[in-house]
Amino acid sequence: MMTRMVGMKYAALCCCFLALAACSKKTQPNLDAGINGGPGVGQAAPGSKADFTTNVGDRVFFLQDQSTLTPEGTDTLTKQGGWLKKYAQVTVQVEGHADERGTREYNIALSARRATTTRNFLIGQGVAANRISSIAYGKERPVALCDAEQCYSQNRRSVTVITGGTN
Amino acid sequence: MKTRLRVTLLVLLALAFAGPAFAVTGTVNSGKIDxxxxxxxxxxxxxxxxxxxxxxxxxxxxxxxxxxxxxxxxxxxxxxxxxxxxxxxxxxxxxxxxxxxxxxxxxxxxxxxxxxxxxxxxxxxxxxxxxxxxxxxxxxxxxxxxxxxxxxxxxxxGFAPYFDTRVVFVDESGPKNARIKKLAMMDQDGFNVRTLTNGKEILLTPRFSPTSQEITYAAIGTEASRVYIYNIDTGQKEIVGDFPNMSFAPRFSPDGQKVIMSLESEDGRNANIFELDLRSKQTRQITNVPAINTAPSYSPDGSRITFESDRGGTQQIYVMGADGSNQQRVSFGNGRYSTPVWSPDGKYIAFTKQGEGKFGIGVMAPDGSGERVLTEGFHNEGPTWSPNSRVLMFFRDTQGENGGSQLWSVDISGYNEQQVQTPGFSSDPAWSPLLK
Amino acid sequence: MLKHSLFAFALLATVSTLPAHADDVAIRMDQLEQQIRMLTGQVEQLTYELKQFQSQKKLSAAEPLGAPKTQQATISPDTQLLPKAPTIATQTATAATLLAPVKKKAVTQVQDANAGGVEAIEESPVLPQATISQTAAVAPVPKALPFGTAKASQINDSGFQGKVLVAAGGAQVEDTATVAQPDLPLTAQPVSLQQPPAETPDDLFLRSEKALLQLQYADAESGFTEFVSKYPEHNLAGSAEFKLGETFWAQQNYSSAAQAYMSSYKQYPKGRRAPDSLLKLGLSLARLGQKDQACTTMGSVDAEFPNAVEVKKRAQAEFKRAGC
Missing domain, CATH: 3.40.50.10070 (TolB, N-terminal domain)
Incomplete structure (x- = not known):
C-alpha cells in the first residue's frame, strides 16, 4: 500500500496548506503591520521610515517552505506599493528570511525566493525596479526567538527596509 | 553558561573512563565499544x-x-x-x-x-x-x-590516521537575533582556536582546500552572499568569480583547481550549481533545473558530484557526473535530505535528514542504499568527514533564546558521540585533510 | 487519489487571491515551477518504487512478494564497522589523571601571518633497540593486537515480508473494457443496473465502470477509489485500480494515472490487469516527458509477463513508437 500511503500524505499536506491559507486570517494575529504596532497607531511624519513601518507595515510572512504570498501578504505589499509610488524618491532593500528549521544553504536560496517574490510584486505595483534591491539572509537573522511555530512563522518573512530618500 | 558546559563535559568524560566500557555521552547512542x-x-x-x-x-x-x-x-x-x-x-x-x-x-x-x-x-x-x-x-x-x-x-x-588535522568552523557570539559569525580554525581536538575574520560579515560554510592552506566560504555583508577564498598564510581574501547574483555553498574540487558552488538564478527564484576554474577563471554551469540546487560535494576522485535539490518538491540528495550528466536522485527514505558530503574514501555520503520535527545526521552508500542515521534530535546539521572516513563532526543546536550551536562528533559506527569543546557557540565545521 | 486535484485546487486558490497585475507572469511562473517540482518528485518516487519492486521480485522469485524495502529511519549503530574489541578484562581509570592539558586557551586573534600555516614535521624511524640499526621504521609484527571478540549485534534490518494480495480465479463480473487502445472507446456500453439497498462490490465496480464509459470521470474516480479502499482483497481490486488509472488517463492526468497503474501492477502483480498496468505506466511516463523511464518500463513488460501475448505486442509497438 506504499503508493496510497504516500498519496494520503500529499493529500494531508495539501489540506494543511488549504486550511492554513483559509484560516490564517482568523487565527493569527495580524503581524503584517510591522513590529511597531498596527495601522493608525503611529504619529509618524508622512513619508518617514516610521510612517512606512507603522502605518503601512514593512514585512510579510510566508508559510513553511513556501515563497508564495498569502492574502495578507498581498494586502501589505499593495499598501507598500502605494506608499512607494507616493514617495517616489525612496529606495528600499527587500530582505528575505527563513526560519531556523531548515538547513543553512537551502535556507539562503529559499529566503532569496521570498525576497524575489516580494520585489516582483512591488515592481508589478508600479515601483521602478531600480529602486528596489534585495538580499537573502537565510536563517541567520531571526526576529522571534522561541522554539515554536509562533516564532518560526514570524521568522519566515520578507522585510522591506528603506535605504534612502526619506528625510 | 560556558563554565557549566565545561564541567558537564568533564563529568561525561569521567563517566566515560569509569565504566568497563566506553560510555557514550549522547542521549540516543547507548552503544558499546570495548x-x-x-x-x-x-x-x-x-x-x-x-x-x-x-x-x-x-x-x-x-x-x-x-x-x-x-x-x-x-x-x-x-x-x-x-x-x-x-x-x-x-x-x-x-x-x-x-x-x-x-x-x-x-x-x-x-x-x-x-x-x-x-x-x-x-x-x-x-x-x-x-x-x-x-x-x-x-x-x-x-x-x-x-x-x-x-x-x-x-x-x-588498522584505520588511517586523523588526529593531526584541523577543523575550520564558524565562531558565533552575540545574541541569537544578531549573531556575529567569524571564520575560525582549531586543531581537531578543539585546541589552538583562532579566529581569522573580524565578524563584520555573516560568515557561512567554510571549507578547506586539499592542501589546507586555503579556506573557501560564503559571507553575507551589506550585499548578497558572496563566495571567498581565504589564504591562511597571508590572511588575504578574495571574491571567487564575478557574479551579479548571490553565490553560496562553495567547496573545493579534490585537486584544488576548482571551486564548485551555488549561484542564484537570474530571475531570483532558483539556484544552480556552477564550477569555477581558479586558474582560467572560466565558469561552467553544471545543473540547469528550475529548483534550488545546492550544497555540492565532489567524490574523492572528482568524477562525480553529490548535491541537494528541491526539484522534486522537497530537499533530496542527487548524484551526477562532474559535468552534470546523469542526474539521479538517491535519497528515497521518509523526510528531507540535505547537505550531502562524499566521504574521503568514496564509500559513503553523509547527510542531514529532517523529518517529524527532528534533524539527524546519517550516512548512505552513493547509490542511496544502506542508509543509517547516526544521531538524531532537535537540530543536528552539516556533517563533515575526518580524513580517514571514520568520524563525522557536525553542529547541534540547543533550544531556547540562550541556546546555540555546538560542535559534536560521532563514529561512523554510530558509537562514541561526544562534544568537541570550543570557547563559544560554533557551527559549520569542516575537517582538513591529514596535515603533512 | 484526490491529492492531485487538491494540489491543483490549492494552487488555484492561491492564484485566485492575487490581483491581476503585470507581475502576475512572475508569480504564475513561480507557481508553474512549483507544480513541475511536485510532478518531478512524483515521477522520481514512482520510478524508484518500480525499480525496487522489480529487483525485489527478481530476488525473491520463489518467495512471496513483499512491499519494497524502504530505507531505515531509525538510529542503528553498526558493530560491523568497529575494529575487533579486546579480550582482556578492562580496568578503571579516572579522567583527571589522563587529561593533563584540559585547560583551554582563550581564542586569540591571529596576528602573525605564518601562525596559521601548516609547517612540516620531520619523521625518522625509531627501532626497538637503539643499538640495532636498520632501516625498518616499523617492525614486521602481525597487524595489531588481538582485538578479539566483537560482540556483533544483529544487523538491524527491518525488511519485512508482506502478504501479496492476488486476485484469484474467475471474476464474477466480466471485465470487458478494451485496454488495447490509448484512449477509452467513446461509445458507452449500456449496462443495466439496479441499485440494491446495500451495494455489493460487484455493483460498485459496474457502476464505476459505467460512469467511466459515459465519461462521468468524477463518479468513476470516486467509485474506483472507494472500491480499492473498501475491497482491497476483492478479485476485482486490481482491475479497479487499473480502471482508476484509465479514468485519469482519459482526463490526461498522466501523473495520477501513473500512480494508479503503478498500484495496480505492484499491489496485484498476478492480477489480470497487471501487464496492462505496467504498459500504461510506461506510456504515462512517456506522456510526462520521462522518456528514459518510460522506455525502461515498457521494455520490462516482456520479461515481467512473458505469457501476456497481446500486451507484449502492444508494448513492442509502443516501445518503437516512443523512439526507445
Whole structure:
C-alpha cells in the first residue's frame, strides 16, 4: 500500500496548506503591520521610515517552505506599493528570511525566493525596479526567538527596509 | 553558561573512563565499544623539557581516548617507571597492570626544535609493534603529539590516521537575533582556536582546500552572499568569480583547481550549481533545473558530484557526473535530505535528514542504499568527514533564546558521540585533510 | 487519489487571491515551477518504487512478494564497522589523571601571518633497540593486537515480508473494457443496473465502470477509489485500480494515472490487469516527458509477463513508437 500511503500524505499536506491559507486570517494575529504596532497607531511624519513601518507595515510572512504570498501578504505589499509610488524618491532593500528549521544553504536560496517574490510584486505595483534591491539572509537573522511555530512563522518573512530618500 | 558546559563535559568524560566500557555521552547512542586498555607512560624528558613531555604524553592519551577505541590506564597504577627510552620494559609488570599495549616516549628540546620519539609494544607477546621520531619547531608540540597518537591508532586499529588535522568552523557570539559569525580554525581536538575574520560579515560554510592552506566560504555583508577564498598564510581574501547574483555553498574540487558552488538564478527564484576554474577563471554551469540546487560535494576522485535539490518538491540528495550528466536522485527514505558530503574514501555520503520535527545526521552508500542515521534530535546539521572516513563532526543546536550551536562528533559506527569543546557557540565545521 | 486535484485546487486558490497585475507572469511562473517540482518528485518516487519492486521480485522469485524495502529511519549503530574489541578484562581509570592539558586557551586573534600555516614535521624511524640499526621504521609484527571478540549485534534490518494480495480465479463480473487502445472507446456500453439497498462490490465496480464509459470521470474516480479502499482483497481490486488509472488517463492526468497503474501492477502483480498496468505506466511516463523511464518500463513488460501475448505486442509497438 506504499503508493496510497504516500498519496494520503500529499493529500494531508495539501489540506494543511488549504486550511492554513483559509484560516490564517482568523487565527493569527495580524503581524503584517510591522513590529511597531498596527495601522493608525503611529504619529509618524508622512513619508518617514516610521510612517512606512507603522502605518503601512514593512514585512510579510510566508508559510513553511513556501515563497508564495498569502492574502495578507498581498494586502501589505499593495499598501507598500502605494506608499512607494507616493514617495517616489525612496529606495528600499527587500530582505528575505527563513526560519531556523531548515538547513543553512537551502535556507539562503529559499529566503532569496521570498525576497524575489516580494520585489516582483512591488515592481508589478508600479515601483521602478531600480529602486528596489534585495538580499537573502537565510536563517541567520531571526526576529522571534522561541522554539515554536509562533516564532518560526514570524521568522519566515520578507522585510522591506528603506535605504534612502526619506528625510 | 560556558563554565557549566565545561564541567558537564568533564563529568561525561569521567563517566566515560569509569565504566568497563566506553560510555557514550549522547542521549540516543547507548552503544558499546570495548576500548583497548593501553598504558601511555609519562614521556621521558630531556633537561628542561619536563612540562613539554608531560603535555605530549597527555595529548597522546587524550587523542586515543577520544577515538573511542582505547582506554588509557591511569599512570598511578603503573608499577614500572620508564626512565630509559632505549631499554626493554619489564613486560611482566605491565601484564600485572592489565594493559594490552604500552607506549614509551621521549621528548627533547634543542633550541626551538622539539623531537618526540615513541615506541609501541604488545605487552602479552612482548613484541615491538611500531616506533618513530618526529621533529618540528617546539611551538608545534601538540602536532608532534598528534602524530604519535596517529601512528599508534593506525597500528592498533588498522584505520588511517586523523588526529593531526584541523577543523575550520564558524565562531558565533552575540545574541541569537544578531549573531556575529567569524571564520575560525582549531586543531581537531578543539585546541589552538583562532579566529581569522573580524565578524563584520555573516560568515557561512567554510571549507578547506586539499592542501589546507586555503579556506573557501560564503559571507553575507551589506550585499548578497558572496563566495571567498581565504589564504591562511597571508590572511588575504578574495571574491571567487564575478557574479551579479548571490553565490553560496562553495567547496573545493579534490585537486584544488576548482571551486564548485551555488549561484542564484537570474530571475531570483532558483539556484544552480556552477564550477569555477581558479586558474582560467572560466565558469561552467553544471545543473540547469528550475529548483534550488545546492550544497555540492565532489567524490574523492572528482568524477562525480553529490548535491541537494528541491526539484522534486522537497530537499533530496542527487548524484551526477562532474559535468552534470546523469542526474539521479538517491535519497528515497521518509523526510528531507540535505547537505550531502562524499566521504574521503568514496564509500559513503553523509547527510542531514529532517523529518517529524527532528534533524539527524546519517550516512548512505552513493547509490542511496544502506542508509543509517547516526544521531538524531532537535537540530543536528552539516556533517563533515575526518580524513580517514571514520568520524563525522557536525553542529547541534540547543533550544531556547540562550541556546546555540555546538560542535559534536560521532563514529561512523554510530558509537562514541561526544562534544568537541570550543570557547563559544560554533557551527559549520569542516575537517582538513591529514596535515603533512 | 484526490491529492492531485487538491494540489491543483490549492494552487488555484492561491492564484485566485492575487490581483491581476503585470507581475502576475512572475508569480504564475513561480507557481508553474512549483507544480513541475511536485510532478518531478512524483515521477522520481514512482520510478524508484518500480525499480525496487522489480529487483525485489527478481530476488525473491520463489518467495512471496513483499512491499519494497524502504530505507531505515531509525538510529542503528553498526558493530560491523568497529575494529575487533579486546579480550582482556578492562580496568578503571579516572579522567583527571589522563587529561593533563584540559585547560583551554582563550581564542586569540591571529596576528602573525605564518601562525596559521601548516609547517612540516620531520619523521625518522625509531627501532626497538637503539643499538640495532636498520632501516625498518616499523617492525614486521602481525597487524595489531588481538582485538578479539566483537560482540556483533544483529544487523538491524527491518525488511519485512508482506502478504501479496492476488486476485484469484474467475471474476464474477466480466471485465470487458478494451485496454488495447490509448484512449477509452467513446461509445458507452449500456449496462443495466439496479441499485440494491446495500451495494455489493460487484455493483460498485459496474457502476464505476459505467460512469467511466459515459465519461462521468468524477463518479468513476470516486467509485474506483472507494472500491480499492473498501475491497482491497476483492478479485476485482486490481482491475479497479487499473480502471482508476484509465479514468485519469482519459482526463490526461498522466501523473495520477501513473500512480494508479503503478498500484495496480505492484499491489496485484498476478492480477489480470497487471501487464496492462505496467504498459500504461510506461506510456504515462512517456506522456510526462520521462522518456528514459518510460522506455525502461515498457521494455520490462516482456520479461515481467512473458505469457501476456497481446500486451507484449502492444508494448513492442509502443516501445518503437516512443523512439526507445
Amino acid at each position: 576500548p583497548l586498555p593501553i598504558a601511555v607512560t609519562p614521556f621521558i624528558a630531556s633537561a628542561g623539557a619536563e612540562k613539554d613531555a608531560a603535555a605530549v604524553s597527555g595529548i597522546v592519551a587524550s587523542d586515543l581516548a577520544r577515538s573511542g577505541y582505547f582506554k588509557p590506564l591511569p599512570p598511578e597504577s603503573f608499577i614500572e617507571k620508564i626512565a630509559v627510552f632505549d631499554q626493554n620494559p619489564n613486560f611482566v609488570s605491565w601484564q600485572q597492570v592489565k594493559t594490552q599495549a604500552l607506549v614509551v616516549g621521549q621528548v627533547s628540546v634543542t633550541g626551538d626544535r622539539m623531537t618526540v620519539a615513541f615506541k609501541l609494544y604488545d605487552v602479552n607477546t612482548q613484541a615491538f609493534l611500531a616506533g618513530s621520531s618526529f621533529t618540528a619547531p617546539a611551538k608545534l608540540s601538540r602536532r608532534l603529539a598528534h602524530k604519535v597518537a596517529d601512528m599508534i591508532y593506525n597500528k592498533m586499529t
